[in-house]
Amino acid sequence: MKNALTVSGLTKTYPDFMLDHVSFAVPSGSIVGLIGENGAGKSTTVNAVLGLIRKESGQVSILGKDELDDETKEQIGAVFDGSNYPEILSPRKIDRIMKHIYRSWDADTYFRLLEQFSLPLDKQIKRFSKGMKMKLAISAALSHHSRLLILDEATSGLDPVIRDDLLDMLLAFVEDEDHSILLSSHITSDLEKIADYIVFIHEGKVLFSKPKDELTEQYGIIKCGAAQFDALDQSDIIAYRKMDYEWQVLTADRHEMHRKYPNALIVPATIDEIMLLYVKGKMKTEETK
Amino acid sequence: MKGVLLKDLYIAKSNILVTVVSLIVLGFGLSFLLETSALLVLAPVASTTAVFISITSDAGSKWNKNVIAMPVSRRTIIAEKYSFYLLLALAGLLTALIPCGLFSLFETDITLQSLWLYGTIGISATLFAGGISLPCAYLFDPEKSQIVFMMSFMASTGMIVALVLLINLFLPVKHHMLLAFHIVLAAAVLCFTASYQAAVRIYQKQDII
Numbered sequence: 001m002k003n004a005l006t007v008s009g010l011t012k013t014y015p016d017f018m019l020d021h022v023s024f025a026v027p028s029g030s031i032v033g034l035i036g037e038n039g040a041g042k043s044t045t046v047n048a049v050l051g052l053i054r055k056e057s058g059q060v061s062i063l064g065k066d067e068l069d070d071e072t073k074e075q076i077g078a079v080f081d082g083s084n085y086p087e088i089l090s091p092r093k094i095d096r097i098m099k100h101i102y103r104s105w106d107a108d109t110y111f112r113l114l115e116q117f118s119l120p121l122d123k124q125i126k127r128f129s130k131g132m133k134m135k136l137a138i139s140a141a142l143s144h145h146s147r148l149l150i151l152d153e154a155t156s157g158l159d160p161v162i163r164d165d166l167l168d169m170l171l172a173f174v175e176d177e178d179h180s181i182l183l184s185s186h187i188t189s190d191l192e193k194i195a196d197y198i199v200f201i202h203e204g205k206v207l208f209s210k211p212k213d214e215l216t217e218q219y220g221i222i223k224c225g226a227a228q229f230d231a232l233d234q235s236d237i238i239a240y241r242k243m244d245y246e247w248q249v250l251t252a253d254r255h256e257m258h259r260k261y262p263n264a265l266i267v268p269a270t271i272d273e274i275m276l277l278y279v280k281g282k283m284k285t286e287e288t289k
Numbered sequence: 290m291k292g293v294l295l296k297d298l299y300i301a302k303s304n305i306l307v308t309v310v311s312l313i314v315l316g317f318g319l320s321f322l323l324e325t326s327a328l329l330v331l332a333p334v335a336s337t338t339a340v341f342i343s344i345t346s347d348a349g350s351k352w353n354k355n356v357i358a359m360p361v362s363r364r365t366i367i368a369e370k371y372s373f374y375l376l377l378a379l380a381g382l383l384t385a386l387i388p389c390g391l392f393s394l395f396e397t398d399i400t401l402q403s404l405w406l407y408g409t410i411g412i413s414a415t416l417f418a419g420g421i422s423l424p425c426a427y428l429f430d431p432e433k434s435q436i437v438f439m440m441s442f443m444a445s446t447g448m449i450v451a452l453v454l455l456i457n458l459f460l461p462v463k464h465h466m467l468l469a470f471h472i473v474l475a476a477a478v479l480c481f482t483a484s485y486q487a488a489v490r491i492y493q494k495q496d497i498i
Binding site for chain 2: 053097
């Protein structure tokens with residue numbers, strides 16, 4: 001399978017933060033969710049991929065090219081959290097502007113999407129709600145025959161109904177196998193609905209990059225007492241956390257754990273729980289140090 | 290460049306009424322206090338405020354990030370801002386000619402030479418001010434840029450005075466007024482061109498976050 005985006009060893013240092021050799025890929029025809037808490041490095045990664053910030057080392061290959069030239073940019077739709085367009089503009093004016101920026105601008109698609117989202121053509125963006133602004137930004141990103149969509153926290157701050165509309169639109173976009181999406185978000189429930197792969201960034205490092213189905217169908221949480229916890233094989237533990245009345249242990253194969261520990265309570269892990277255990281729990285490697 | 294320039298023209302259009310009314314009021318005021326032609330000194334500089342409104346608006350709406358992800362180079366983004374600045378200055382100059390033309394029907398102190406002289410001073414002041422403030426708009430945050438923008442007018446006045454005094458050492462300015470201010474204009478063009486190159490270099494290296 002070809003990759004629409006390959007990031008390898010991406011590094012960027014700030015006085016108080018470091019993006020540390022980040023590597024992951026977005027296979028063609030898939031949606032990859034970039035998750036992590038606020039300040040984990042999601043936006044820095046997206047900014048480096050889009051050439052907004054200069055990387056210190058590492059490689060970014062987009063749509064088969066190592067250089068982010070104008071021809072490649074024609075095929076990328078980027079959406080950031082916020083308005084994305086000066087608020088004095090209206091959707092109709094954006095069409096007039098974009099047709100001079102993108103050679104492949106498709107006004108018919110743009111106006112069809114605006115109609116689908118019930119967005120007014122001549123109303124200034126400053127009078128739009130946050131959801132309307134995001135729908136407009138995504139409509140524009142989809143109106144120049146993009147093959148790769150990169151969305152940075154695009155669903156943050158939107159109500160569940162609008163988020164659901166947008167997620168449906170993204171799913172429709174990847175129906176074409178040549179289309180791919182990189183979606184950074186800290187709303188893991190959205191990614192659980194649509195992502196094919198999850199890349200988890202924590203403190204500037206990629207902790208894992210796995211198919212979502214592996215996480216939701218294989219990963220599990222063993223809920224046990226102290227004695228049961230002590231009896232667990234250390235190699236079965238990815239991370240653990242002591243709660244008020246129980247231990248929560250993240251494990252990579254809950255079905256195997258069921259067989260190995262038939263008396264243990266083992267539940268499926270949501271992406272949120274996996275993220276929490278990685279961030280707030282103790283890693284097995286920390287203890288063995 | 291056409292697309293980004295059109296975007297900025299829409300921003301300028303939303304402020305055009307304030308600019309035109311200000312210039313007309315200023316024209317009437319000056320006609321009583323000084324020569325009406327002196328409006329040509331102030332008009333080009335006053336008309337360029339929309340550039341800084343657009344730079345602030347770009348950052349506030351994240352257009353500055355969005356446009357980098359579009360097939361538009363960083364050099365083009367800077368070239369567009371400098372072109373936009375020049376366009377506004379010329380539009381201001383032409384707008385100021387309207388009250389000057391009207392007053393010339395009733396006054397005698399407006400001559401072609403005075404219009405040319407004040408126009409030259411106005412454009413020189415505008416180029417010096419833009420030469421200072423435009424690169425700073427990409428170096429500093431919006432608040433600091435606003436301060437630099439306001440101070441650049443004073444700085445440009447100072448630069449013109451300094452240049453005139455310097456020219457006066459070699460050439461009696463009182464007797465060669467137009468020539469002296471043509472030299473000042475040439476220096477302003479050089480300053481603006483150098484500023485453009487500096488702004489491109491700054492922006493090429495800048496992280497847009």
